[in-house]
Amino acid sequence: MDDAQVIEPYRTGICLVGIESATSDALRFLITHCNELQRSFEFELIPLNPGDPLVQQLKAPRAITADAKFNSLVEGFAGRQKAFESRLADAFDLKPCSHPSYVIISLARFTNGFYAWGRNETEIIALGGWERAFAPPSLAEYALTITLRLAASSAVPALESERHLGTLGCLMDFNQSLDTVRFKVLNSFICADCRRVLSAGRGDQAYKDLLLLLGKTWLGESQNALSPAGICRKLGYDLFLTRGIKPSWWETVSGKLLGDAVTETIKLVAALLLALLLLRLGLKAAGG
Known part of the structure; x- marks a missing residue:
């Protein structure tokens, strides 16, 4: 596709469920900062309905079985959430949110070991299986990279058919477990096949923008108070020290x-x- 044909960025609604405040604050900042860095993708933090049955299940401490009942909750989430957002917007006389898809970042855990699961317009990131040994990179960087992958495949559905079994360090790698996700998080790479499909769907600028975000050189150093990494540290989450789901006392x-x-x-x-x-x-x- 000619880049001139792609005018509007692809917008994704982002929801965080059950994540500790320091980690949540840093992650929300990093996700919204991505909007400033490029123009192909936009990420919109949205208010969740705390009473939604899917939200309640994702907060529960037990592992989730992705059975027909659960999948039905996922399939209906977008409709329920959009109705909730519409009511909120009307109450405050605001323009409603505008996004064709949702990514829910949670500390849920699936019994099948999957760390991402989706139906229709909704994708769930389940980081409940996180272990300190997975760092570096930090859990926040994992969540950010997986969010980019899900946003890209929602914007260009054909990318899902390009996912490959072998590990290339490509954004679209199929990783069976969280520990192998680190290779796509640590790299800034989209393989030739995935680039071809992405560029055909959203233009080559989308490819360039994703590489920019994946590279993470924009994070800077945590000792620089004005850099994104420095701001995260002030929010209580040091990207280069934190190894767990939330910062430990020692960290x-x-x-x-x-x-x-x-x-x-x-x-x-x-x-x-x-x-x-x-x-x-x-x-x-x-x-x-």
Whole structure:
């Protein structure tokens, strides 16, 4: 497809279920920051109906069996959610949300071991099987990459038929378990076959934009307070230290100590430079 034909970005509604506040805040920031970085995809955080039966099941501590009853809940979610959003929009006299598909990021766990499951316009990311050994990268980076994969395949449904059994580090790799997902998270790669289908469906700019987001160089360093990684650290989630579903006590303390150490080092260097400058000026004055 000619890029000139693709005018509107593909928008995905994003819902978070049962995720701790520090992790949730960082993840929501990273997802919405993706909107600033490119124009092919948009991600819209939406308010969930807490009483929705699917939401209630995803919050439950027990593993979920993806049987006919559960699949029926997933299939009907988009209709129920859109009706809920419409009621909210009317109550506040606002324009309703506009997205053809949903991605629900949760800490649910499926009995079949799958980490992603979907029906109709709704895809579920289930990170309840997360283990600390899966990091690096962090759980937030896993969730972000899987969200990009699901958004891409919703925008271009033909991509689903291109998913491959072998692991290439490609966004569309089929990964049987969460531990092997790390290769697509750590890489910024879309294979030639998937690129061809993606570009045919949404234009080559969509391919370029996905590579940009997957590369994650835009995250920056956590010691830079203005970088996305630095903002995440201020929100309580250090992308480069956190290994669990949420930051542990030690990871929180370590991140603060590291940040304080960098700040104090900068202050010390500045003081030394000032002292040297004053000494030099003093010597010049004495010799002058």
